[in-house]
Amino acid sequence: MGINYLYPPFEIIRNQDRCITCRVCERQCANLVHHYDEDKKRMTADESLCVNCHRCVSLCPTRALKIVKTDHIFKENANWKTEVIEDIYRQAESGGVLLASMGTPKDYPVYWDKMLINASQVTNPSIDPLREPMETRTYLGRKSSKISRDAEGRIIPNSSGQLKLDIPIMFSAMSYGSISYNAHKSLAMAASELGTFYNTGEGGLHKDFYHYGKNTIVQVASGRFGVHPEYLNAGAAIEIKMGQGAKPGIGGHLPGSKIGEDISATRMIPLHADAISPAPHHDIYSIEDLRQLVYALKEATRYTKPVIVKVAAVHNISAIASGIARSGADIIAIDGFRGGTGAAPARIRDNVGIPIELALASVDQRLRQEGIRGNVSLVVGGSIRSSSDVIKAIALGADAIYIATSALIALGCHLCRTCHSGKCNWGIATQNPELVKRLNPEVGSNHLVNLLTAWNHEIKEMMGGMGINSIEALRGNRLMLRGIGLNETELKILGIAHAGQ
Numbered sequence: 001m002g003i004n005y006l007y008p009p010f011e012i013i014r015n016q017d018r019c020i021t022c023r024v025c026e027r028q029c030a031n032l033v034h035h036y037d038e039d040k041k042r043m044t045a046d047e048s049l050c051v052n053c054h055r056c057v058s059l060c061p062t063r064a065l066k067i068v069k070t071d072h073i074f075k076e077n078a079n080w081k082t083e084v085i086e087d088i089y090r091q092a093e094s095g096g097v098l099l100a101s102m103g104t105p106k107d108y109p110v111y112w113d114k115m116l117i118n119a120s121q122v123t124n125p126s127i128d129p130l131r132e133p134m135e136t137r138t139y140l141g142r143k144s145s146k147i148s149r150d151a152e153g154r155i156i157p158n159s160s161g162q163l164k165l166d167i168p169i170m171f172s173a174m175s176y177g178s179i180s181y182n183a184h185k186s187l188a189m190a191a192s193e194l195g196t197f198y199n200t201g202e203g204g205l206h207k208d209f210y211h212y213g214k215n216t217i218v219q220v221a222s223g224r225f226g227v228h229p230e231y232l233n234a235g236a237a238i239e240i241k242m243g244q245g246a247k248p249g250i251g252g253h254l255p256g257s258k259i260g261e262d263i264s265a266t267r268m269i270p271l272h273a274d275a276i277s278p279a280p281h282h283d284i285y286s287i288e289d290l291r292q293l294v295y296a297l298k299e300a301t302r303y304t305k306p307v308i309v310k311v312a313a314v315h316n317i318s319a320i321a322s323g324i325a326r327s328g329a330d331i332i333a334i335d336g337f338r339g340g341t342g343a344a345p346a347r348i349r350d351n352v353g354i355p356i357e358l359a360l361a362s363v364d365q366r367l368r369q370e371g372i373r374g375n376v377s378l379v380v381g382g383s384i385r386s387s388s389d390v391i392k393a394i395a396l397g398a399d400a401i402y403i404a405t406s407a408l409i410a411l412g413c414h415l416c417r418t419c420h421s422g423k424c425n426w427g428i429a430t431q432n433p434e435l436v437k438r439l440n441p442e443v444g445s446n447h448l449v450n451l452l453t454a455w456n457h458e459i460k461e462m463m464g465g466m467g468i469n470s471i472e473a474l475r476g477n478r479l480m481l482r483g484i485g486l487n488e489t490e491l492k493i494l495g496i497a498h499a500g501q
Helices: 024-028 055-059 082-094 181-194 207-215 229-234 261-267 287-300 317-325 346-351 356-369 387-395 405-410 441-466 488-494
Strands: 010-014 034-037 042-045 065-069 115-117 138-140 163-165 169-173 216-220 237-241 307-312 331-335 377-381 400-403 481-483
Touching: 010 042, 024 034, 024 055, 055 065, 115 387, 115 441, 138 377, 169 181, 169 216, 169 441, 181 207, 181 441, 207 216, 216 229, 229 287, 237 287, 287 307, 287 317, 307 317, 317 331, 317 356, 331 356, 356 377, 356 387, 356 488, 387 400, 387 441, 400 405, 405 441, 481 488
Parallel strands: 169 400, 216 237, 237 307, 307 331, 331 377, 377 400
Antiparallel strands: 010 065, 034 042, 115 481, 138 163
């Protein structure tokens, strides 16, 4: 047996005076950390297996457990940090790519936190959302550039298919396979109750969820998993996934261990076979090729459903978005590099792409300069954490936003970032039946509804404070934002003034 250079990153502190050896921690841990020592008549733990999911801590009836970060360190070195050394040890032993889940934990700037919101007081008084009308409804899709009327002066409807959102927040793409049946059901139920939409991700749509179709966005990815005419017509909109914020430029991989009978049938792939999405769509190598797929999907759905094109936020995103807007797409979804994922190479997750705040501002300004902003709606995602992030995103030009990690946290996720292992102790990112049943869809849906209801109240409060009574009046209104601690280049890209100006 070789030397193990890696010390466990977490230590389990067990108060033996409080521990009643009920063995709940042992039963609840999918990682087999806890076990009962018959000889010593006490609980022990293998800390090397702990991922800090806090399941044991949450369910311990006597609060006998806590998990702390180890204080074991390598000799301090500003260049060769502990994380870098440990990653080299792992790859030297395995010879493999390091996989990671969720968004990057790196300490990159969070521009949401460097923007402040304006408030009205005297000449432009604030609005009381409790006593005055406040509109958070929005519509996504291509907007007509002119109004046409018939001989009687009545407006002739000439807009393409639109998505009507009662709240400008949707649940982003998370495939059945990467997350559990119960997690998917929670999202579908919540979207239906809230009057918004959830996205199937690239894993097709389980037959049980077709009746949520009017609140469903179906996705077409490079692997074309689960894509057929009935699927395309089941949802309210179709999203072509070209890229993902956590792993721009590469495809996806769902291990065969997660491909059970239901997922096999839903994705239309062999049982227990790895589901590998190619990096590119092999029929798309230009905007003209993209246009062909956009219109093929429109034809397949009789031009009744808007088509979304989802791309990752990268350095030339404004030029990419300009091309997409001319491809016939109705909505552009942009995913920032802090966006979550079920699994991605850690090096790509942590080093490729750009923040969604800069990408959004750049795209909105480019489309306005070219006079085509009305051709498409903009939806953005990639670590939207609160209602204030939503407000700032809309003020920078978004029509609506996607959330995924925030939604999973509302379902109980503790960001242990081991989704790719399939051992999610909270029943979310797993296909293990014993773990899946830990998430009650009714409870999960209720938590999601509560979260977005609370956010909606806060959005109204903040808009009222700005003297704005509708999402339409906030969209692209950069005068409502001020930067703090930003340099001139960052302020110019965001299109906002510094605080105090």
